[in-house]
Amino acid sequence: MRLIRDALRDMRAHRIRTALGGLSLFLALLSLAGTTVVGTVVEDLFVAREEQLNGRVPTLATSLDIGSVGAVPLDELISTIAAEIRARDGEFAIIQEKTVQVSSTPGDELTREYVDGTVSLVAGRLDQVRRLPVLEGRWLDSDEHVYPGGIVVNMAGREVYGGVGDVVLLQGSPHATAYPQRIVGVISDGVGGAMIYQSLSSAVHFQPHVIDAVFSSELLVHLPGETVREVAGAIRDASAALGVPKDSVQPAVKGDLDSLLGNLAMMELGFGVVSGVMLLVAMLGLLNIGLATFRERARELSLRRALGATRLRIFGLVVAGTTLLSLGVAVIAIGVSYLAVAWLTPRLIDPASALAPPGYPMLAAVISLSASFGAGLIGGLAPAVAAARTSPTRLLRA
Known part of the structure; x- marks a missing residue:
């Protein structure tokens, strides 16, 4: 001292x-x-x-051609993938982007104006696979809750369609009847254009023909703390449970981190x-x-x-x-x-x-x-x- x-x-x-x-x-x-x-x-x-754009590390993506799976009901397809992935403490998301007609104009059918909008039909927990900060409201309901539905928009979508509580009309397939959906949340997804997120199960409930005859989508799988090899193995196992040969599945890392x-x-x-x-x-x-x-x-x-x-x-x-x-x-x-x-x-x-x-x-x-x-x-x-x-x-x- x-x-x-x-x-x-x-x-x-x-x-x-x-x-x-x-x-x-x-x-x-x-x-x-x-x-x-x-x-x-x-x-x-x-x-x-x-x-935010491609999925939390480690996340792998692969194409999921439901037409090649056979006559597997949608709820069975989702539950089969969920069982395989969540048994490993992971999360998944099935994503199918479609162009639909969207109207946020009140009034009768004759005076209502429709515009082309991009809807990302989602099964699983996309908010757990990608970083999607919720700015207002909440994320979509689980796949089991198909009614009354609800949609989530990104920041650009809020400027076009409105915010939480506003109602828009969706017409998912030609000549189909438009149905209302309430905006339940606003998120930041890193995408510059207006985007609508809707539950795939809910969309099929309102318009069964929203899924094309050959439905090709993207499957994202995230396993926290696992290696890329282990995530790829989980995707192949889930595909095999659906009857898809493992050798035909080629998972890949998105982005260039x-x-x-x-x-x-x-x-x-x-x-x-x-x-x-x-x-x-x-x-x-x-x-x-x-x-x-x-x-x-x-x-x-x-x-x-x-x-x-x-x-x-x-x-x-x-x-x-x-x-x-x-x-x-x-x-x-x-x-x-x-x-x-x-x-x-x-x-x-x-x-x-x-x-x-x-x-x-x-x-x-x-x-x-x-x-x-x-x-x-x-x-x-x-x-x-x-x-x-x-x-x-x-x-x-x-």
Whole structure:
């Protein structure tokens, strides 16, 4: 404790140099911590965007040609896939996009205006497979609840068809009678155009011929914590349960997340090199300040030696000063970066994005503390050795 008190007293005695050394180290550490924090947030942003459009990692997709399955009722098809996938604690979604006639204009049939709209008919839990933030209302009911139905629209769809509580008319197949559906939710799906999401089972209930004679759709399967190989195996097992040969099923990963993350890693490496150079400059600054301080304190150190201070004591005094300075600066830099992540970042995130407010990456704190401690130790080592070699006779020659 006495060594620490002496080191703090020495730092206060040279406030300007201590402040300059601390400032250069602070900027280097803030850059280093910022690189780690920004890299983590940007990586989360890329992952969130891909998972919003293509499915949470790991998700695989394959075409599902119901016409090749045979005369399998829709509810049996859904329950068969659900049994296979959910037995492995996973989730699935069957998706079929269709162009239908949509009207949000009140009035009788003669005056009502229809426009072409894209409807994504969904079975399973698409909201569990893809990241689909619900901005208003809720997601679709389960496949068992076919009446009274309900639809979900994306943000662009809200501008065209209305929001939660509004009713639109859907005409799923030519010459069919239009039927009303209430908007029960608004989501952010990352799609630029207007999109309507409707339960496949509910759509078939209102208009049985909404499914074509040969119904080809997409099957998405997500197994949390599993490998791509295991997800592919689950899809093949589910297809086999429907009578589809496993060899004819070719699941694939959607999107190009690996390439995006690879490019991000290269960018992080470049920023990391720049931060490392700044840290090296800060360390050299500490070394220069330490040597300059040693020259100024030569008489003082000689007096300490003449009064009985050992070489080890002098060495520890100088090293303790630079180490305390570096650790104190590291705590401040970590605190600033933590506030930026905990307070500022959530306010910059668009609520419509699929990115959840990030937590502070502990790796940034570990790297900052380790780098700061190393810089303080190395920067103070040479001055400490020079100070320890100071002889009491130097005071007599001065």
